[in-house]
Amino acid sequence: MNYQKYRPYPPMAMPDRKWPNRQITEAPIWCSVDLRDGNQALEVPMTFQQKLDFFTFLVKTGFKEIEVGFPAASDTEYNFCRALIEQKLIPDDVTIQVLTQSREHIIRKTFEALRGVKNAIVHLYNSTSTLQRDVVFQMSKEEVTQLAVDGAVMIQDLAREYGAENYHFEYSPESFTGTEMEYAVEICNAVLDVWKPTPEKKVIINLPSTVEMATPNVYADQIEYVCEHIHDRDSVIISLHAHNDRGCAVASSELGLMAGADRVEGTLFGNGERTGNADIMNIAMNMFSQGIDPKLNFDNIEEVVQMYEKSTGLFVHPRHPYAGKLVYTAFSGSHQDAIKKGMARGKEHPEYWEVPYLPIDPADVGRSYDPIIRINSQSGKGGVAYILEQNFGLILPKNLQKDFGPMVTKVSDTNNKELLPQELYDLFMKEYVNRTEPLKLLHYSEAIRGTDQSSIEAEMLYSGRNVTIHGEGNGIISAFCKAIEGLLGIDVEVVNYSEHSLEYGSKSRAITYIQMRCDGKDYYGAGISSNITKSSLRAIVTAINKILKA
Numbered sequence: 001m002n003y004q005k006y007r008p009y010p011p012m013a014m015p016d017r018k019w020p021n022r023q024i025t026e027a028p029i030w031c032s033v034d035l036r037d038g039n040q041a042l043e044v045p046m047t048f049q050q051k052l053d054f055f056t057f058l059v060k061t062g063f064k065e066i067e068v069g070f071p072a073a074s075d076t077e078y079n080f081c082r083a084l085i086e087q088k089l090i091p092d093d094v095t096i097q098v099l100t101q102s103r104e105h106i107i108r109k110t111f112e113a114l115r116g117v118k119n120a121i122v123h124l125y126n127s128t129s130t131l132q133r134d135v136v137f138q139m140s141k142e143e144v145t146q147l148a149v150d151g152a153v154m155i156q157d158l159a160r161e162y163g164a165e166n167y168h169f170e171y172s173p174e175s176f177t178g179t180e181m182e183y184a185v186e187i188c189n190a191v192l193d194v195w196k197p198t199p200e201k202k203v204i205i206n207l208p209s210t211v212e213m214a215t216p217n218v219y220a221d222q223i224e225y226v227c228e229h230i231h232d233r234d235s236v237i238i239s240l241h242a243h244n245d246r247g248c249a250v251a252s253s254e255l256g257l258m259a260g261a262d263r264v265e266g267t268l269f270g271n272g273e274r275t276g277n278a279d280i281m282n283i284a285m286n287m288f289s290q291g292i293d294p295k296l297n298f299d300n301i302e303e304v305v306q307m308y309e310k311s312t313g314l315f316v317h318p319r320h321p322y323a324g325k326l327v328y329t330a331f332s333g334s335h336q337d338a339i340k341k342g343m344a345r346g347k348e349h350p351e352y353w354e355v356p357y358l359p360i361d362p363a364d365v366g367r368s369y370d371p372i373i374r375i376n377s378q379s380g381k382g383g384v385a386y387i388l389e390q391n392f393g394l395i396l397p398k399n400l401q402k403d404f405g406p407m408v409t410k411v412s413d414t415n416n417k418e419l420l421p422q423e424l425y426d427l428f429m430k431e432y433v434n435r436t437e438p439l440k441l442l443h444y445s446e447a448i449r450g451t452d453q454s455s456i457e458a459e460m461l462y463s464g465r466n467v468t469i470h471g472e473g474n475g476i477i478s479a480f481c482k483a484i485e486g487l488l489g490i491d492v493e494v495v496n497y498s499e500h501s502l503e504y505g506s507k508s509r510a511i512t513y514i515q516m517r518c519d520g521k522d523y524y525g526a527g528i529s530s531n532i533t534k535s536s537l538r539a540i541v542t543a544i545n546k547i548l549k550a
């Protein structure tokens, strides 16, 4: 690979940078650019109806500023803007934003599209980078500044003509991160000199990382630099607009906020040109996970995914932060074990969310706990036990978990597939519960003598033959074991016994787990019945059948 044809991004000397010591403590002003930057990057741009549905959804999510399009670009864009205004679809507390180049006919068309609007941001841009000045405009710095100033003047004049109080202004030195910082400040100040913002009527200066060219700390340095050198800082809203070419748009936006920005432009799931824009949902949820009110509502993330996929024709990656199908799922054993323990402790201390491997409570975005643990050949006994307990109310004793775990791994490994909860349950039932081959309990009667002596007479089916067995012991379990020892000529010892009820109510059933030792090896069985003695005897028969099979 010919890396020599690339050059490193020049470092910025900023020894007194302040942003690394700052923290994000509140939500910025959010501006969705899904309907403009997101839309312009789609193979098939959204239809009128898709844009309308998406707009309604963005309003519902809590966006107060929404860039609805580039009205001069096409009839759909223009008509969409007109429909929002004419059909009064814009709530009073929402401001629509439209983008325009610094060209007279485009600016005029943009104002025509906005006729009658209550609140609008007119967003003017022109590229300022060394490369675009040279290649696209073939203009000097002075000429490019004049281009921006001419556009700013035209916008101001038209706003006055149409009713100045309804219009707010935004200027973007497009390709800001490819621009010399002194010049970026100079051109923004030239535009501010035209628009003359006040603290009551601020102007937005949007500083795009049009193409992400360096690490996010460099963007933060640049934002801090502009914040410190721009005119009328208290009358200016510094806005971020980060693209994701290096995969860091979210981080760039976050560091940009630490560096003093007030506003973030971005899109849901980061749709946008090339590798996309900054993902606003991701930034907002990062804030949420730090205990900050993000002022956007993602409590039903599935609905957000559906709206996005339906509107853009794109898909949310299964590992997309906060929203992907797999992000609240753990396959590996140690993760499953830790999540299970964390969930259990969380029930005792619900004030703060502290579950290993899960940065947020899935319920906060409308996702359920059910699929948190899924079982494949990388899973351990903890996860298996969790699934059986959560889904089927089976509380497996620790040693039985150890016995069953490797069996699950083997089945999953052999078939090279995940085991769904029902498959796990079926495997457990088949291996451990109420096994009747070759030995089956048909009937039994128990007699109790004194306080600690029991005897049992049981009718069994053994390899197709009916046999009656007798035994005595200090309880029904030991009496039954003695009777079986007599039938089979083996020595067995019950090492562990536990039981719990499976359902509530009069028809409740119990499950009994037995760990039995024979010739120094342990065997496990379980029995289910509405009668506790019967479930115990069935558990013993199951364990004996496993001994016979071994």
Ligand SMILES: CC(=O)SCCNC(=O)CCNC(=O)[C@H](O)C(C)(C)COP(=O)(O)OP(=O)(O)OC[C@H]1O[C@@H](n2cnc3c(N)ncnc32)[C@H](O)[C@@H]1OP(=O)(O)O
Pocket: 037, 040, 070, 072, 073, 074, 100, 101, 102, 103, 106, 125, 126, 127, 136, 137, 147, 174, 210, 273
């Ligand atoms: C980084 C971004 O996302 S910026 C937003 C980009 N989005 C879009 O471009 C989508 C909508 N755009 C369009 O539909 C079209 O480009 C239109 C309608 C705006 C303009 O169409 P046209 O004039 O036919 O073509 P085109 O965009 O190629 O125009 C290029 C000309 O505009 C100039 N230009 C480009 N951007 C700007 C600008 N911001 N301000 C002033 N002039 C500009 C170019 O230098 C070039 O000039 P030249 O013809 O003298 O060489």
Ligand SMILES: CC(C)C(=O)C(=O)O
Pocket: 037, 099, 125, 172, 174, 175, 206, 208, 209, 210, 211, 241, 243
């Ligand atoms: C118009 C500007 C803000 C833009 O979309 C970009 O630079 O990416």
